[in-house]
Amino acid sequence: MPGAPTDGEPVEEAVRIPPGVIERYRRFSRFNSPYPAHDRGRAVDLYPGDGVGRSPVAGVVRDVRTVGCPDRSYAAAEDHLIVVDLTDDWCARAGAPPGTAARILHVIPEVSPGDRVAVGDALGPTTRSGFFGQWVADHVHLGFRPPDADPLRASGSLPVRADVPVEPVEWDGTGPVVERGPTHVVVAGPRRAKSGPDFAALASDEGAPLDGGLTHYAGGGTFAAPDPTGEAARHDRAADGACVSLFGTTVGTRIERPGEPEVGRVEWAPVDVRANGERVVGLSLFADRGERFGVKVVCPDREFAVGESVTLDVVPSDDPIRLGVG
Structure with a gap:
């Protein structure tokens, strides 16, 4: 059956976003996006409601990148990627393997490689990205890459589960x-x-x-x-x-x-x-x-x-x- 692993192929475990993380935001969604990671339940969008992109993870900033956006009259010309190497403690709470990296998008970074961040720390203001529709409110996009994957690539993220009722x-x-x-x-x-x-x-x-x-x-x-x-x-x-x-x-x-x-x-x-x-x-x-x-x-x-x-x-x-x- 499509999607089933073959003999000897490991089954990916979903990263479980702890309730204490989700509850810091006004709303959240895993599937409200046309992008493939959301379609497969491999990312979550977290809506802060106050224009501040707060960190949903704890770790050390590995990389910060700026990318061009689709041309939208209501949106910024650039978007940003913040890669965070997660602490072993955060990985243990979320059921993620040690060495997992978080990918955070739609935040104008006020952090740099080497900075240590905790859950709730301000990473920078959210941005109106051309990657989402005009009716979509500003939000923090969060996905996870396994230890052996390139975190700068858009594909290959781990499944995500939000453990809040x-x-x-x-x-x-x-x-x-x-x-x-x-x-x-x-x-x-x-x-x-x-x-x-x-x-x-x-x-x-x-x-x-x-x-x-x-x-x-x-x-x-x-x-x-x-x-x-x-x-x-x-x-x-x-x-x-x-x-x-x-x-x-x-x-x-x-x-x-x-x-x-x-x-x-x-x-x-x-x-x-x-x-x-x-x-x-x-x-x-x-x-x-x-x-x-x-x-x-x-x-x-x-x-x-x-x-x-x-x-x-x-x-x-x-x-x-x-x-x-x-």
Whole structure:
């Protein structure tokens, strides 16, 4: 089966981001990006909310690089890569092999090679990178490379798992617009459970918290839901090929390959997202700490006024919107 290891080939273990790291950020996502590392659950985006790119890892800065970005009128012409050699203690907490390196993007570096950084240290301000869409908020991209890999290359990152529970929020798809940007609006969802975990995400019809660009990016995923007996994260062990649905329509299938780490991948089905009956680009989904859950609707060609009522639905499509890289 594709993705399964051959005899004698080691199985990659997922790097587990400790709860104390994730909880320093306003929101996070593993799949809300068109880039291959996110599509395969091998990176996480951490949204600080205050414009400061704080370190999610502890270690010593190995390298700092500046790279050119795709030309976007709303974005900077350059992006930046910070490579950090992780401490053995951080690796042990995350289940990563000693010698693992972290790759951090979208932060203007105020650190240099040789600097020692701890979790929560300011690395520099976040930057509006041309590598993500105009509706995407500033964030810190985090990935990991094994000890024998070149950390400057974009491919070859380790699988990533976020071990924090995310409350699945059920919603009927109707609510008022509470925020408007140049290419998106946020539609208010229901209030969250007061006794629930810190983070919440839109629930599928099956009760799984959803992650990713539905369905403008080819791949999405699910978060770990709270364990029914407590607040611990419980990763959904749905079978490969199991259907994922939203608002009564199948929107994707689970991808769980034998021999691969469980990362909650979903391959989106060919569907369209509609707002008040007209097609929009899609839904930008992530785990959020807000008291009232909101859904970001990507709609560069539609205008909705703040306070206007919007009803979302999903329908099968012969020509679904898919946004590529670049």
